[in-house]
Amino acid sequence: MNLGDLAVLYGLAGSLSGALVFRATRGSRLSALGSAALAVPLWPLWLPVILSSRAAEITAPRTPTTEAEAALLEGHEAVRNTPLEPLLPRAAVDRLLRELRRATERYAELTHLLAKKGFDRGAAEERVQRLEQRGASARTLASARLHLENVDRLRSLCARDKRALDELSELIAALRTQLVFARYSGSSPGEASDIVTEVWARVEMLGTSSDASPFGFELPTIDPTTCHPPSTS
């Protein structure tokens, strides 16, 4: 067996691995294709990683986001091909999922940011105290206080997002059971309809908080030449 034969065998194993990875990858078609393309030349390295990651995904405890997503999908399945389907059509589910993921990502980014050293509240507070004790200039002190205030604002934003996502997750879980109940009991969809309206309202609220300025007001633009905001006089 020469190098050419080995290369053919390697390519054959790579192609089979690529097909396997393509079938096994969940998510978008593009990511499945990318994953399969990586498996063809690098199957001895990529295949164990992707298979073990899938196993970890299956055995890992489901996060509230995935639970909420699953609840939404189950709720839709419960009403699919029934007179209740207009309550939660597929298009609405897809939009809800998109908004939910967007809000989750925003919350994750905020959490990640606040875990960094520069956003530590204790350190910011300590710095203000130290500057006060040292008798620092008013401008230095004002900057340190502004930093502390900003950290506080970010923390409250993060807490608000968490609360909103928790509430939405609970609401979606209730919606699922309500839809399942309505389907099997044949009862009026009134209550489920109320929950759907409530879910939409909360999702709209999440969307608004994601789009709005994080400080509740528009930040002034900084003049690059003077490094100061434009004067209001």
Add this chain to the structure above:
Amino acid sequence: MTEFQASEPAGSEICRVLDELLRSPKSVAERTRAAGDLRPLFLAALGALLLGAGIFGATLATSRGGAQLLYSGVKLPFALLATLLLVVPAFHAISAGLGRPLGFSSMVALMLAAAGRGALVLIALSPVIWLCFDRGLGYHPGVLLASVCYALSGLAALEVVLRGIGFDLRGLVIVSVFGLVVFATGGQTAWMMRPFLGRPSAQHVPFLRHRESSFVDALAQSARSSLGIYPMERALKRASDRTPRSAGDSDESR
């Protein structure tokens, strides 16, 4: 329903792993040992390896220029990846055999992370190589300088491996045994993929040289040369010694 917890988006996760590769080999090693999603680490390390080795390979070829830039930029990452493909199973076996078993996927991630870190160090060293060639560094000193750069990047990679396996006597033994495998395999792979620098005197640049001897033969020959024993000279001397005797023999036979 349980409390909501943040899970990081994939893109920023990959960037965070790249940052960890440079700053915190300890957390990278811990990440490989944890039975979680290793895909971000794999992708970040693979990206670092392709980019780092590609840039360094192309920089090495600045001594020759032209098509050699492209050839070396492609061949160096390829040689590194081919070496990894061959040595990871050996590392898995050595580690398990010497009492430090690690899951195969963890082993893959650990090796790739180490190689990725080494490649990032190669990027950092590329300007030095470039400057030296630009100032007129010759072929042989250039090869030596490249070897020093490989050794430095190897040290950066070694830290990740040792932290993954364990920074103790057993870990050192495992890594030493594995080092022999990497030396032989990586050496032969790189030998087959020559040239990376390209001789300035060569008229045209080949993608690969014709197959000749092996990495071990080349090492043995270099070792003999360093002791002042040159096979070609010895062969010529033997030939010249034989010629008069055989002439004399024929005279006698006549």
